[in-house]
Amino acid sequence: MKSMIYLDNAATTQLYPEVLEEMKPYLTEYYGNPSSIYRFAQKSSHAVERAREIIASMIGAKPSEIYFTGGGSESDNWAIKGVAEAYQSKGKHIITSKAEHHAVLHTCAYLEKQGYEVTYLDVDEEGMIDLEQLQQAIRPDTILISVMTANNEIGTIQPIAEIGEIARAHGIFFHTDAVQAFGHIPLHVEDMKIDLLSASGHKIHGPKGIGFLYIRKTVKPSVLIHGGAQERGKRAGTHNVPGIVGFAAAAKRAEDGQKAIMEQEKNLRDYLIRRIETEIPFSLLNGHRTSRLPNNVHFCFRFIEGESMLILLDEAGICASSGSACTSGSLDPSHVLLAIGRPHEIAHGSLRLTLSETTTKEELDYVVEKLKQITERLRSMSPLYEDYLNVARRA
Numbered sequence: 001m002k003s004m005i006y007l008d009n010a011a012t013t014q015l016y017p018e019v020l021e022e023m024k025p026y027l028t029e030y031y032g033n034p035s036s037i038y039r040f041a042q043k044s045s046h047a048v049e050r051a052r053e054i055i056a057s058m059i060g061a062k063p064s065e066i067y068f069t070g071g072g073s074e075s076d077n078w079a080i081k082g083v084a085e086a087y088q089s090k091g092k093h094i095i096t097s098k099a100e101h102h103a104v105l106h107t108c109a110y111l112e113k114q115g116y117e118v119t120y121l122d123v124d125e126e127g128m129i130d131l132e133q134l135q136q137a138i139r140p141d142t143i144l145i146s147v148m149t150a151n152n153e154i155g156t157i158q159p160i161a162e163i164g165e166i167a168r169a170h171g172i173f174f175h176t177d178a179v180q181a182f183g184h185i186p187l188h189v190e191d192m193k194i195d196l197l198s199a200s201g202h203k204i205h206g207p208k209g210i211g212f213l214y215i216r217k218t219v220k221p222s223v224l225i226h227g228g229a230q231e232r233g234k235r236a237g238t239h240n241v242p243g244i245v246g247f248a249a250a251a252k253r254a255e256d257g258q259k260a261i262m263e264q265e266k267n268l269r270d271y272l273i274r275r276i277e278t279e280i281p282f283s284l285l286n287g288h289r290t291s292r293l294p295n296n297v298h299f300c301f302r303f304i305e306g307e308s309m310l311i312l313l314d315e316a317g318i319c320a321s322s323g324s325a326c327t328s329g330s331l332d333p334s335h336v337l338l339a340i341g342r343p344h345e346i347a348h349g350s351l352r353l354t355l356s357e358t359t360t361k362e363e364l365d366y367v368v369e370k371l372k373q374i375t376e377r378l379r380s381m382s383p384l385y386e387d388y389l390n391v392a393r394r395a
């Protein structure tokens, strides 16, 4: 067994060596600025355009609709602020959900301070939005619906095509944060009627600090970065050529292996869920059972403090998370767990395990054994658990 078991692939992934190999020439040999005119620089510009084609074809877009950015957060910010600014004369109302990533939620909160109105849709116990509630939230001044494709904490996959249908029928733009979904599950901007889509390189075994925003030709968000003519004059700055090449290489690899990897991960995911549910008392699965990312396992353990669990798992060589890398270090329970109705004390005992294609059954067996020991140990020290046992004994 490997000396470290990495089960935090929703936070970030390992850059694949093959991806690095494709990047290398653009870090050293072909260092030309893609905007320069000589043939040497065309090595770089051709690589950027090839990458754009690869990514566009994966989601059914045109290459001219793919804009490279500095990552998922930047893409989310641009999609929402860019549409809000450009279309404010049409209206200042935005619809999103309570379970979005902070890159979306904090952007919406910022816009509220600027005089926009935001409706935050509820999610049910499994993390799904209600299409009926979405319909009812639409107003004449609604300009954008932003709902994530798949949740980064609990893995729930939203009914994206249905949301796209509703948005299109009302002439409202539809943005989806697909950072956890792109490369992992099939996506198609035409079939799903998506107008803007965010994705990121480092969630699919590509490099960090590179992402893209798909912007449908008919949508004209405001300029993100003023400067040079890069990215059709909308996002200035010299291209991150090695990052772009690596992102496309990782995307291509993800697409080629997608069917097999999905199958393999789903099997392991369900194996792990089954073992935890049957072997660890007071464990509650979070997220939808089937409309779920193939690599996501997320539980709450009653009478357990999540942070302590992570530290003990780390001591056992296991990298895991309590939900979101962005909220760790803060004592607030996850907004996603609160949105699905978990009470504070239960939301605090959360654990997210996210697999990759290199995860093995043996690794998961080891994790379950360690988890059994850790939950027993932490509960034996928990006054809440003791109270519970006393009440149960008296009953």
Ligand SMILES: *Cc1c(COP(=O)(O)O)cnc(C)c1O
Binding pocket: 010, 011, 070, 071, 072, 073, 074, 076, 101, 103, 148, 150, 151, 152, 177, 178, 179, 180, 200, 201, 202, 203, 209, 210, 211
């Ligand atoms: C990771 C993540 C982001 C942020 O992407 P970065 O490239 O790290 O900025 C946004 N949304 C979701 C759903 C994510 O999982």
